[in-house]
Amino acid sequence: MVKICGIGAGYVGGPTMAVIALKCPSIEVAVVDISHSRISAWNSNKLPIYEPGLEEVVNQCRGKNLLFSTDVEKHVYEADIIFVSVNTPTKVRGLGAGKAADLTYWESAARMIADVSKSNKIVIEKSTVPVRTAEAIEKILTHNTNSKDIKYQILSNPEFLSEGTAIQDLLNPDRVLIGGNQDPEGIEAIRKLKAIYAHWVPEDRIIATNLWSAELSKLADNAFLAQRISSINAMSALCEATGAEVSQVSLALGKNTKIGPKFLNASVGFGGSCFQKDILNLVYICESNGLTEVANYWKEVIKVNDYQKSRFVHRVVTSMFNTVSGKKIAILGFAFKKDTSDTRKTPAIDVCKGLLGDNAFLSIYDPRVTETQIQKDLSMDGVEWDHPIHLQPKSSSVVKQVNVVGDAYEATRDAHGLCILTEWDEFKTVDYERVYDNMEKPAFVFDGRNMLNVDKLREIGFIVYSIGRPLDQWLKNMKIVN
Numbered sequence: 001m002v003k004i005c006g007i008g009a010g011y012v013g014g015p016t017m018a019v020i021a022l023k024c025p026s027i028e029v030a031v032v033d034i035s036h037s038r039i040s041a042w043n044s045n046k047l048p049i050y051e052p053g054l055e056e057v058v059n060q061c062r063g064k065n066l067l068f069s070t071d072v073e074k075h076v077y078e079a080d081i082i083f084v085s086v087n088t089p090t091k092v093r094g095l096g097a098g099k100a101a102d103l104t105y106w107e108s109a110a111r112m113i114a115d116v117s118k119s120n121k122i123v124i125e126k127s128t129v130p131v132r133t134a135e136a137i138e139k140i141l142t143h144n145t146n147s148k149d150i151k152y153q154i155l156s157n158p159e160f161l162s163e164g165t166a167i168q169d170l171l172n173p174d175r176v177l178i179g180g181n182q183d184p185e186g187i188e189a190i191r192k193l194k195a196i197y198a199h200w201v202p203e204d205r206i207i208a209t210n211l212w213s214a215e216l217s218k219l220a221d222n223a224f225l226a227q228r229i230s231s232i233n234a235m236s237a238l239c240e241a242t243g244a245e246v247s248q249v250s251l252a253l254g255k256n257t258k259i260g261p262k263f264l265n266a267s268v269g270f271g272g273s274c275f276q277k278d279i280l281n282l283v284y285i286c287e288s289n290g291l292t293e294v295a296n297y298w299k300e301v302i303k304v305n306d307y308q309k310s311r312f313v314h315r316v317v318t319s320m321f322n323t324v325s326g327k328k329i330a331i332l333g334f335a336f337k338k339d340t341s342d343t344r345k346t347p348a349i350d351v352c353k354g355l356l357g358d359n360a361f362l363s364i365y366d367p368r369v370t371e372t373q374i375q376k377d378l379s380m381d382g383v384e385w386d387h388p389i390h391l392q393p394k395s396s397s398v399v400k401q402v403n404v405v406g407d408a409y410e411a412t413r414d415a416h417g418l419c420i421l422t423e424w425d426e427f428k429t430v431d432y433e434r435v436y437d438n439m440e441k442p443a444f445v446f447d448g449r450n451m452l453n454v455d456k457l458r459e460i461g462f463i464v465y466s467i468g469r470p471l472d473q474w475l476k477n478m479k480i481v482n
Ligand SMILES: NC(=O)C1=CN([C@@H]2O[C@H](COP(=O)(O)OP(=O)(O)OC[C@H]3O[C@@H](n4cnc5c(N)ncnc54)[C@H](O)[C@@H]3O)[C@@H](O)[C@H]2O)C=CC1
Pocket: 007, 008, 009, 010, 011, 012, 013, 032, 033, 034, 035, 038, 072, 085, 086, 087, 088, 105, 106, 108, 109, 126, 127, 128, 129, 159, 160, 161, 162, 163, 273, 274, 387, 388
């Protein structure tokens, strides 16, 4: 029986390994992690991450051909194939700090593999890594004195799932990308990995390339996706200035088959653990190769994203007579997108910090994010948000101007304004007449996700700001001061 070990039981490692176990009953899959709390959660009824459909998959396989363990060395020793899905956050200090990928976790996983292995292994890069990482990994694996007679094949098999739809994406991927050495051993390793995916993925969707193309394609993929969002967000600012309507512009663009309809929703900005980190990583690689113009091109995608978040904060503050000091503002949604509990790099952090900077009182409601997580996110400095909660420092101070509450009605009671920062479906069905009645007047809605019916809200009496849509007379009169 083929044995697989997945190192890293996070947003990628957990769901990916669970789906392999589901689709390949003849393969034994062990998912290992250094975090005891994460592994015990995977072994409990309350999984450590929220992802629609994940619980069902785990329940079907756990205890059969899927197990979760902290005994990393044992399972690595026993495995034929090792998927490494550890985190690769942005480096916090040292050379390339603030841009380069921090490969500490990857390196320690590779050293451990070299230390404990006694048989040949296929080692798979599932994490997103800088192009040419496989070269460094190979050096670590083969220069270990214990592993003289052991042969390693390194493959790049980047993951393209999105949080919130991870299980669907894994069950029905657009493509599976496998990069490997182009010699007979490399081609044989690619064949073995292809055979695993072939249990459920049609062959024409499994693409084999050389190692560097696969590694770079993942960074390029995220950069292209983020670039679309920054492009439409840049257009949203121009829409507000001219009376054009961004959703109509998106519709028109999306009907062009050369452009396509997806990823054209203007928003308060993109978030998540990967877009910013991977673009910064790409920027760093370009700079290291002397490609300044290319680096600057991709940097702009992040700059527009930061501009979009600060534009939103300015809109809130200026429309409320240029100050939110002492005012209660309701924040509906904190996760970086709907259907996930993940808050890494969520635009809500920057927006809330901006409002707190102007002395607002925030009342925050998110259906899936805990109070502890929100307080942590709002009390920490930039790059630490990239790291999973259990790898973050234990004590962080509580932000006193922040109250985390249990529903949208409580959040908005006596508030001067409400901001929608995540597009949770339940925010569509809130009784906004009731909300309006219980708010201070004038009552404002700032829809950072363009999900609410603006005309209905205006009929109720709200002053409404919706990204990239024609402005209320009120907002037109309140010029943004940057
Ligand atoms: N989150 C996402 O949607 C996607 C993430 N990726 C990439 O996948 C990688 C993992 O991302 P996430 O799953 O979100 O990260 P995560 O932080 O949720 O999970 C990583 C896990 O690895 C564990 N770990 C770190 N070092 C370890 C070691 N030496 N031995 C055993 N376990 C170790 C950590 O404790 C953590 O639980 C990153 O490179 C990311 O860029 C790729 C596609 C999608």
